[in-house]
Amino acid sequence: MIENHNETIDEFLTRHAFDVEEAVRKAAAQEIMPRWRRLAEHEVDRKSGPHDLVTDADRKAELYLTGVLAALLPGSVVVGEEAVHADPRSYEAIQDDAPVWIVDPVDGTRQFVRGDTGFCTLVALARRGVVYASWTYAPVHDQLATAVRGAGAHLDGERLRAGSPGPGRDLRVATSHPDFTTDEQKRALLGLRTDGVAPRPCGSAGLEYLAVAGGESDATAFNWEAAWDHAAGLLLVEEAGGTHLTRAGKPFDIRGGNTLPFTAARDTATAHRVVDLLSDAA
Missing domain, CATH: 3.30.540.10 (Fructose-1,6-Bisphosphatase, subunit A, domain 1)
Structure with a gap:
């Protein structure tokens, strides 16, 4: 051993x-x-x-x-x-x-x-x-x-350097598809449908994380915990200068027990904004 x-x-x-x-x-x-x-x-x-x-x-x-x-x-x-x-x-x-x-x-x-x-x-x-x-x-x-x-x-x-979103445009956020959410999670995700945010259904989770790490996208808002979808991308975002937060305001734990949905974002301010929108609507 x-x-x-x-x-x-x-x-x-x-x-x-x-x-x-x-x-x-x-x-x-x-x-x-x-x-x-x-x-x-x-x-x-x-x-x-x-x-x-x-x-x-x-x-x-x-x-x-x-x-x-x-x-x-x-x-x-x-x-x-x-x-x-x-x-x-x-x-x-x-x-x-x-x-x-x-x-x-x-x-x-x-x-x-x-x-x-x-x-x-x-x-x-x-x-x-x-x-x-x-x-x-x-x-x-x-x-x-x-x-x-x-x-x-x-x-x-x-x-890779995630950077911060530029001023004067909507935040680009990849979200879980509403068909695959609970009612509470669906309400939370609806919080992103507000001025200054441009949510869209996500594709491959790994590629969405790469887009955040490279500054092509601003954040994710995901509602599932399977570690194989998130572990690689979350480290990629972290090491590019970004961060991730659950709706409880804690970093996502790949072992589970997270308050969902959660976000990975280009910077701390964006992560908190997304989490606040998710929490207010839930």
């Missing part, structure tokens, strides 16, 4: 961050992109509802990443979206002491199935609720965003 996980994670990232990057790229090259716009009917299934899709690309890419990542860091475990669907108890590993890889093999599966370009692969390395590193890969455009806690966020090697 690893005696000092924090030190081990730091040392691991120094030695093997590029190996993780290569694993993410290979998973996309071998299992995802050959199926993009070529999916047969039998390669697409529904999980919990008509909008909750899974494909052979999701399953096979996750299997590949699970094998490679667990081998790279002895003593670590993998929590992947498709494995959790098969065995919900496996999600509990996020609460444990061991380093955990959090994997969404195809974030934006609906877009992937439609043949759209708006999907990505998400990998994060965390322990005890703290995300230490993340990889967000958009394979259609061959764009890779990375973040390491305390070392910044980068897109294809260039530093």
